[in-house]
Amino acid sequence: MRNIVILTGAGISAESGLGTFRDAGGLWTQYDLEEVATPEGFARNPALVHEFYNARRANCRAARPNAAHFALARLQREWPGEVLIVTQNVDDLHERAGARNVIHMHGELARALCGACGHRWDAPEVMAPDDRCPACGARATRPDVVWFGEMPYRMDEIGAALARADLFAAIGTSGTVYPAAGFVAEAAMAGAHTVELNLEPSATAGAFDEVITGPATEIVPAWVERLLGQAGGRE
Numbered sequence: 001m002r003n004i005v006i007l008t009g010a011g012i013s014a015e016s017g018l019g020t021f022r023d024a025g026g027l028w029t030q031y032d033l034e035e036v037a038t039p040e041g042f043a044r045n046p047a048l049v050h051e052f053y054n055a056r057r058a059n060c061r062a063a064r065p066n067a068a069h070f071a072l073a074r075l076q077r078e079w080p081g082e083v084l085i086v087t088q089n090v091d092d093l094h095e096r097a098g099a100r101n102v103i104h105m106h107g108e109l110a111r112a113l114c115g116a117c118g119h120r121w122d123a124p125e126v127m128a129p130d131d132r133c134p135a136c137g138a139r140a141t142r143p144d145v146v147w148f149g150e151m152p153y154r155m156d157e158i159g160a161a162l163a164r165a166d167l168f169a170a171i172g173t174s175g176t177v178y179p180a181a182g183f184v185a186e187a188a189m190a191g192a193h194t195v196e197l198n199l200e201p202s203a204t205a206g207a208f209d210e211v212i213t214g215p216a217t218e219i220v221p222a223w224v225e226r227l228l229g230q231a232g233g234r235e
Helices: 010-016 040-044 048-064 067-078 154-162 179-191 215-235
Strands: 004-008 083-087 109-112 121-122 140-147 167-171 192-199 210-213
Touching: 004 067, 004 154, 004 179, 010 040, 010 067, 010 215, 040 048, 048 109, 048 140, 067 083, 067 215, 083 154, 154 179, 167 179, 167 215, 192 215, 210 215
Parallel strands: 004 083, 004 167, 167 192, 192 210
Antiparallel strands: 109 121, 109 140
């Protein structure tokens, strides 16, 4: 077993203080998703959308990586093969924990995108509708995140990695958002062993060979320790 693909979702960052869509009283409950997480909402009221993402950016800056993020970064460093982390999260906690070459399939809070020319750059702490693109000068700047109805990033790369995976793990995902919810089937078709690590079984838990439940900060480090121990035993 050489190639590992890991999909992470909101559940891995929840213990760092970044809420999920489903958290009662969280930031997401204060806004209508149709208004702040769709291209149509942005077209109607860009100021509201920027307000929402400015708040999310501030939340992200205040958060810190947790033991699960650090464990995956350790797995990347010590595993005698490829470990690709694909995340549905728009935070940078994997990178701050030391992970490298993370694919952010839903974009990144820390990046900005020009809707006119497609230029991308590091987002300032606060964005506003009148901000100009540093490349073309258009007032068409938006967060570089994938909204509902838009195509996730780097899907060809992800598909190629799943096709050569020996092990696929989904951590902290709901199993309800496609195309990510279909990754387990793609990996299984390629012959990979599949494992879900989650606070509770997801909607697609039955598709996995193995399901491990509990807080991410407990089960992910233990799983990584077990994997590295098995790898060491084979060497």
